[in-house]
Amino acid sequence: MPYILQQLLTESVKQHADKPAVWARNRTLTYRELNERSNQLAHFLRKQGIRKGDRIGLFFPKAVESLVAMFGALKAGAIYVPLDPNQPADRISYIITNCGIRGLITTEDRLKLLDPAAIPCVEFALLTQESANSGSQIHTFGWSALNYFPAGHSPELDATTTDLAYILYTSGSTGRPKGVMLSHQNALTFIEWCAEMFSVTCDDHLSNHAPLHFDLSVFDVYNTIKAGATVHMVPDDIAIFPASLANWIEKQQISIWYSVPSALVYLVLHGKLDAQKLRRLRIILFAGEVFPQKYLKQLAQILPHVELYNLYGPTETNVCTYYRVDRARLPQMDKIPIGRACANTEVFGVDEKDRIIGIGEVGELFVRGPSVTPGYWGDPEKTAKMCVPNRFQGNFEEKMYRTGDLVSPDENGDYYFLGRRDNQIKSRGYRIELGEIEAALLSHAGVCEAAVIAIPDEEIGNRIMAFVMPHRTGTTTAVELQQHCATKVPKYMIPEQIDLLDVLPKTSTGKIDRVTLAKGVRPVAV
Amino acid sequence: MAETGSVKELVRKFILETAQIKGVKEVGDNDSLTDSGIIDSLGIFRLVSYLEETVGVHVGDEEITQDNFRTIADIERFVNAKMAASNQAAPAH
Numbered sequence: 323m324p325y326i327l328q329q330l331l332t333e334s335v336k337q338h339a340d341k342p343a344v345w346a347r348n349r350t351l352t353y354r355e356l357n358e359r360s361n362q363l364a365h366f367l368r369k370q371g372i373r374k375g376d377r378i379g380l381f382f383p384k385a386v387e388s389l390v391a392m393f394g395a396l397k398a399g400a401i402y403v404p405l406d407p408n409q410p411a412d413r414i415s416y417i418i419t420n421c422g423i424r425g426l427i428t429t430e431d432r433l434k435l436l437d438p439a440a441i442p443c444v445e446f447a448l449l450t451q452e453s454a455n456s457g458s459q460i461h462t463f464g465w466s467a468l469n470y471f472p473a474g475h476s477p478e479l480d481a482t483t484t485d486l487a488y489i490l491y492t493s494g495s496t497g498r499p500k501g502v503m504l505s506h507q508n509a510l511t512f513i514e515w516c517a518e519m520f521s522v523t524c525d526d527h528l529s530n531h532a533p534l535h536f537d538l539s540v541f542d543v544y545n546t547i548k549a550g551a552t553v554h555m556v557p558d559d560i561a562i563f564p565a566s567l568a569n570w571i572e573k574q575q576i577s578i579w580y581s582v583p584s585a586l587v588y589l590v591l592h593g594k595l596d597a598q599k600l601r602r603l604r605i606i607l608f609a610g611e612v613f614p615q616k617y618l619k620q621l622a623q624i625l626p627h628v629e630l631y632n633l634y635g636p637t638e639t640n641v642c643t644y645y646r647v648d649r650a651r652l653p654q655m656d657k658i659p660i661g662r663a664c665a666n667t668e669v670f671g672v673d674e675k676d677r678i679i680g681i682g683e684v685g686e687l688f689v690r691g692p693s694v695t696p697g698y699w700g701d702p703e704k705t706a707k708m709c710v711p712n713r714f715q716g717n718f719e720e721k722m723y724r725t726g727d728l729v730s731p732d733e734n735g736d737y738y739f740l741g742r743r744d745n746q747i748k749s750r751g752y753r754i755e756l757g758e759i760e761a762a763l764l765s766h767a768g769v770c771e772a773a774v775i776a777i778p779d780e781e782i783g784n785r786i787m788a789f790v791m792p793h794r795t796g797t798t799t800a801v802e803l804q805q806h807c808a809t810k811v812p813k814y815m816i817p818e819q820i821d822l823l824d825v826l827p828k829t830s831t832g833k834i835d836r837v838t839l840a841k842g843v844r845p846v847a848v
Numbered sequence: 849m850a851e852t853g854s855v856k857e858l859v860r861k862f863i864l865e866t867a868q869i870k871g872v873k874e875v876g877d878n879d880s881l882t883d884s885g886i887i888d889s890l891g892i893f894r895l896v897s898y899l900e901e902t903v904g905v906h907v908g909d910e911e912i913t914q915d916n917f918r919t920i921a922d923i924e925r926f927v928n929a930k931m932a933a934s935n936q937a938a939p940a941h
Contacts, residue, residue, distance in 0.1 A: 383883075408884075408885045558882060558883055558885075559880065559882035559883055559914045559918060560914055561889075562882055562887070562888055562889040562892055563889070563892065563912055563913050563914050563917065564889070564909065564912070565909055565910045565911075565912055565913050566913040566914050566915075569913075588889050592893070592909040592912065593909070594909055594910055781890075782890065801868055801869060804868075804869030804870075805868070805869060805870075805871045807869075808869065808870045808871040809871065813870055813885055813888075816869055816870065
């Protein structure tokens with residue numbers, strides 16, 4: 323039984339050496355190539371002084387090298403940190419210094435975006451291309467530097483299942499992203515459940531639609547490698563064209579698709595989905611946000627042969643509940659549940675009186691078990707707030723994760739998601755803290771007060787809108803503020819609309835009155 | 849209906865207006881609109897509605913592909929071909 327993630331690869335290579343493990347940008351790597359290249363990378367990293375527990379950043383657009391980087395880092399005993407290649411340099415530099423990344427695997431053009439003075443912890447960069455002439459002050463190697471290292475075996479490593487494997491940064495309410503630490507055990511608990519639940523085999527072709535810093539990709543990559551299957555990374559320039567994406571799914575013979583609902587909504591609306599052409603597709607999984615019921619019903623009709631599953635779980639717990647869409651019941655259902663706990667996971671709702679809730683009652687969802695994160699990188703305070711002692715059993719000390727999601731179980735034991743306890747929202751499946759956007763706005767010299775609100779939207783979940791009171795009227799404009807946000811937060815967090823007001827409405831307690839602001843919202847111009 | 853030569857500028861104007869909030873200040877004819885996140889799927893469908901309104905072409909879902917919409921030059925080529933086809937189809941005066 324594998325207890326660290328790289329064993330999934332070293333096991334599969336024995337039987338599937340010459341099968342493609344990964345497809346990206348019209349290139350593939352076989353299991354043998356992936357295993358050998360990641361061995362070389364692990365030795366290279368050791369040569370640069372990387373030791374167990376050191377952090378390696380992955381900062382480049384998806385490519386076959388993404389998997390080499392992930393497995394190479396793990397084989398060296400390092401913790402990898404996927405960095406979104408499309409996020410502003412300011413945010414990336416923050417993440418790099420926050421978790422003290424010592425080595426970056428990147429491309430020449432991405433490296434140029436970073437100011438070496440802002441990331442003093444980085445000791446070297448390895449480019450996924452041949453050229454090593456980056457002109458950067460950071461000591462830089464080309465990909466061919468790996469050729470000089472042994473391919474046949476990985477470095478010696480003492481590791482246990484509770485060691486960290488990767489850190490995924492998500493939006494933080496205090497204005498800075500926070501790093502969710504995930505151990506080998508966290509990931510494997512989920513992967514073991516998936517392998518059995520979805521009977522993934524070496525004949526499967528899995529899609530990878532989600533970015534690698536988004537935990538949906540954990541399913542795609544590690545289920546593939548465990549089964550000896552092939553993962554196909556959706557090209558960026560195809561992902562935004564539903565008709566092209568549908569053709570790509572057919573051409574790559576995808577059998578298991580996993581994405582946020584908004585990607586599937588676009589496929590339903592504009593993809594000209596055809597059950598005959600997509601006959602190889604056997605499972606569609608979705609997670610990250612609520613699937614609008616009317617489009618889910620259409621999807622179920624268009625692709626009658628495909629099993630549909632709703633997966634649920636914050637990054638801190640991987641996936642913790644699932645629901646298999648029941649086609650017979652779907653037409654009568656107003657919404658689908660997030661379902662029940664995955665294997666080796668327990669979930670329960672807790673109400674305001676600190677009681678575990680029963681059927682039909684409402685409470686906050688708690689999660690316990692080996693899939694739950696050990697906490698946030700370098701933030702014991704936040705960890706203590708979210709990963710709390712399990713007060714419902716007194717036999718031994720353990721932590722459980724409070725999701726902040728309000729839920730209610732039905733008579734079948736399936737939980738329904740009702741909403742959030744705080745200011746976190748989802749847009750296109752991305753988890754967004756409105757506080758992080760407010761902090762970005764407030765960092766602009768001309769802004770006195772700012773409030774960001776979410777306007778529910780059928781296709782993408784939520785649209786983001788901001789209200790700003792400038793220090794002096796006329797000193798800034800909406801566009802200027804949006805451009806300012808673009809340097810601080812990812813594109814999907816930039817407010818679509820910013821209204822400049824002379825004064826923001828306040829509640830009786832002196833807080834900004836978001837309810838009044840939301841009521842007065844004009845329809846977003848399309 | 850807009851003149852053929854101006855399709856490129858119409859598209860550029862639309863893209864710069866929607867992408868300026870992301871800090872995009874210029875877009876070349878052959879720059880990829882999709883790789884760098886200048887435009888997302890929502891933006892593509894807004895652009896299509898805009899083209900349908902300003903240029904008067906009808907764009908089918910199956911035509912909204914990366915071959916036709918990857919760059920401003922691609923879009924111009926696609927729209928001009930659509931317009932030429934609809935002109936040919938129209939009866940002679």
